[in-house]
Amino acid sequence: MARKEELVVGIDIGTYAVKVCQLQKTGEGYRLLAVGSAMVPPDSVEDGALHEPEAVGKVVAALLKNLKIKSRKVGISISGYSVIVKKINLKTMGDEELAKYISSEAEQYIPFDVEDVYLDFQRLPAKKLESDRDDIILVAAKKEVINEYVNMLGDLKLHTLLVDVDAFALNNIWSIGPRMNTNTALIDIGASKMNINIVSEGISILSKDVAVGSEQLTSQIAVALDVDYGEAEKIKIGAISAAGHEEKIHEIFTRICTQWVLEIKKTMDLYQANNPKRPIQNIVLSGGGAKVHGLPEIIFQKTLLPTSLFDPFERIHIDEKKFDLEYLSSIGPEMAIAAGLAIRPAML
Ligand SMILES: Nc1ncnc2c1ncn2[C@@H]1O[C@H](COP(=O)(O)OP(=O)(O)OP(=O)(O)O)[C@@H](O)[C@H]1O
Numbered sequence: 001m002a003r004k005e006e007l008v009v010g011i012d013i014g015t016y017a018v019k020v021c022q023l024q025k026t027g028e029g030y031r032l033l034a035v036g037s038a039m040v041p042p043d044s045v046e047d048g049a050l051h052e053p054e055a056v057g058k059v060v061a062a063l064l065k066n067l068k069i070k071s072r073k074v075g076i077s078i079s080g081y082s083v084i085v086k087k088i089n090l091k092t093m094g095d096e097e098l099a100k101y102i103s104s105e106a107e108q109y110i111p112f113d114v115e116d117v118y119l120d121f122q123r124l125p126a127k128k129l130e131s132d133r134d135d136i137i138l139v140a141a142k143k144e145v146i147n148e149y150v151n152m153l154g155d156l157k158l159h160t161l162l163v164d165v166d167a168f169a170l171n172n173i174w175s176i177g178p179r180m181n182t183n184t185a186l187i188d189i190g191a192s193k194m195n196i197n198i199v200s201e202g203i204s205i206l207s208k209d210v211a212v213g214s215e216q217l218t219s220q221i222a223v224a225l226d227v228d229y230g231e232a233e234k235i236k237i238g239a240i241s242a243a244g245h246e247e248k249i250h251e252i253f254t255r256i257c258t259q260w261v262l263e264i265k266k267t268m269d270l271y272q273a274n275n276p277k278r279p280i281q282n283i284v285l286s287g288g289g290a291k292v293h294g295l296p297e298i299i300f301q302k303t304l305l306p307t308s309l310f311d312p313f314e315r316i317h318i319d320e321k322k323f324d325l326e327y328l329s330s331i332g333p334e335m336a337i338a339a340g341l342a343i344r345p346a347m348l
C-alpha cells in the first residue's frame with residue numbers, strides 16, 4: 001500500500017486568536033485529527049504583521065502541546081498589506097518562459113520593490129480554447145513579514161512548508177465541499193479585517209481585504225457602556241447580559257453590520273460589472289465575526305442572496321467519540337482558514 005500523503009498542520013494566526021487544524025488524508029477524503037484555538041495578546045498581531053513574535057510563539061507552542069500535535073510541519077497564511085494578489089493577462093508562454101518573464105517584469109505589476117518580496121504565480125485555466133493569452137494570478141508577499149512568521153515558528157522547531165494567502169486557503173477548503181461548482185462570495189469576517197473572496201467554480205476571481213471586523217463591535221460597546229474590553233467582549237457574544245442597554249447595543253450592531261454589508265455589496269457590484277455572465281449565487285460566511293447573531297439574515301435581506309455560515313468540516317470525517325459535534329459546528333466558521341491550510345500536502 002502506498003504511504004499515506006502527509007499533510008501540514010494548518011496554523012491561522014489572527015489578530016484575535018491562533019487557530020490550529022490537523023487533518024489526515026484518507027482514501028476517500030480527510031479525517032480530523034486535532035482542532036483548537038487560543039487567544040493572542042492584544043496588539044501582538046496587527047495588519048497581518050507579527051509585532052510580538054515571542055508572545056505569539058508561546059501561544060502557538062502551548063496550543064500545539066494542548067492538542068498533542070507531534071508533527072513539526074506546518075502551513076500558515078498571510079493577508080492584508082503584506083501581500084498583493086493580482087490577476088494579469090499575458091500572451092501564452094511556456095512555463096519556463098513565464099517564470100523568467102515574471103521575475104524580470106514583476107515590478108510593473110506590484111507596488112513593492114521586487115527585492116523585498118517573494119513572488120509566486122499560477123496560470124488560470126483558459127476560458128477560450130483558441131485564446132493566445134492567459135490569465136495569471138501573481139502573488140507578491142513581503143519577505144520581511146513572512147520571515148517574521150517563519151522565524152517565530154522556527155524558534156519553536158516548526159518547519160513552515162507552506163505560506164498561503166487567507167483567501168486561497170478559504171477557497172481550498174470550500175473547493176472540497178459539495179457546492180464548489182457555484183459562483184460564491186466567501187466572506188471571512190475576523191476581529192480586524194474582512195476578506196471578500198468571490199470564487200467561480202473553485203477559482204478565486206476577486207479578492208478584497210477591508211479593514212472592518214468584529215473588534216469594532218467590542219470597542220464601541222466598551223465606549224458606549226463604559227465597561228472594559230473584556231466585559232464588552234462578553235456582552236458582544238451574549239455571554240453576559242447588558243440589561244438596560246439593549247437599545248444602545250442594538251444600535252451599534254445595526255450600524256456596524258450595515259457598514260459590513262455595504263462593503264460586501266460594493267465588492268460584489270464590482271465583480272458583477274466585470275462578470276455579467278457569472279452572477280453570484282450565494283454567500284458563505286466564515287471567521288468569528290460571522291457569528292454575530294442574525295448576520296446571515298441581515299445580509300440576505302440586503303442582497304437577496306442565500307447566505308449561510310461556513311462549516312469547513314462538512315466533508316471531513318469526524319470521530320464522534322473524540323470530538324463534540326456541537327462544539328465543532330460552533331467553532332467551524334473561525335476554523336475555515338486553518339482547515340484550508342490543513343488539507344495541503346507537507347511538501348517543500
Ligand atoms: N458570537 C459572536 N458574535 C460576534 N463576534 C464574535 C462571536 N464569536 C466570536 N466573535 C469575534 O470573532 C473574532 C475572532 O474571530 P477570528 O478568530 O476569525 O478572528 P482573527 O482571525 O483572529 O482576526 P483577523 O482575521 O481579523 O486577524 C473576535 O473579535 C471575536 O470577538
Ligand SMILES: [Mg+2]
Nearest residue numbers: 014015190287
Ligand atoms: Mg482571521
